[in-house]
Amino acid sequence: MRYGELRRVIAGITNTMLAQSLRELETDGLIRRTVYDGRPVRVDYDLTDKTEVLIPILLELQAWGEQNIQGPKQ
Secondary structure, three states: OEHHHHHHHOOOOOHHHHHHHHHHHHHOOOEEEEEEOOOOOEEEEEEOHHHHHHHHHHHHHHHHHHHHOOOOOO
């Protein structure tokens, strides 16, 4: 995905927070940043193999949380 696409799908995130998060994820080896030459410069972000392995684990944690943790009472 490109930076602008990420910005649109993550509601309420600031430019500063998104840029910082992307840098941290790249440093941790969870995303790959690819820069393409041209005007304007194009940058794409995608998941690494390391992250692909984490997705099923995170989905299981989400399912567990939905089954075992109650949301705020209304």
